């Protein structure tokens with residue numbers, strides 16, 4: 623077992639009453655992020671961590687489509703330092719928009735299929751002011767993000783997509799593969815992975831095929847329930863975003879989608895694990 627397995631496979635002690643909170647895809651919506659954190663008692667209006675020893679995970683996709691992904695990441699980094707001082711933690715998963723942001727930062731002027739990487743990023747919803755504000759600290763933070771985490775029997779991944787199994791069939795090997803990708807100079811490797819994130823709703827197929835697939839996926843990674851973002855609930859369910867105020871459990875209870883679709887107009891929500 624490597625350091626990552628200790629860090630990213632967490633088993634809580636019996637009887638502890640500490641909560642784990644999860645917030646879905648922010649896509650630059652810093653005002654909603656701040657409001658949700660304050661309402662949950664995780665920070666005050668001066669943006670000081672008030673969550674004590676509780677734990678917060680952000681499911682990935684800080685960037686693109688909304689006002690300031692950089693502000694969302696800055697706040698997360700600040701709260702992470704404060705929470706760790708208090709015996710708690712704040713962390714995040716690697717989302718495809720973090721990958722795309724870093725890819726644009728590194729290879730912006732390079733061509734891919736006759737288009738610059740920067741233009742591909744802008745087509746994906748890239749926000750020009752994020753490009754200006756993105757620096758070394760953000761790059762380092764993204765480098766430290768796991769693609770997959772197991773918290774007791776819950777498996778956290780960003781996307782409801784099968785691409786993870788192309789990267790490995792154990793938690794450690796998946797995370798090692800994504801870490802290696804972040805150091806990769808081969809643009810094709812980045813684009814192949816980003817392309818894999820084009821898949822959505824891998825676990826919601828008809829006639830129980832989704833739950834069967836979810837069960838196999840969970841068994842592979844030694845978990846009983848899958849928590850993900852990436853596919854906005856209003857899109858997945860065909861409902862109005864403004865009314866989406868809680869996580870969506872599906873696939874026979876095996877999967878929980880925590881992406882309320884803030885960028886589509888959902889007020890968002892904080893999901894408490896084993897609530």
Ligand SMILES: [Mn+2]
Pocket residue numbers: 683717718719780781851852853
């Ligand atoms: Mn995503």
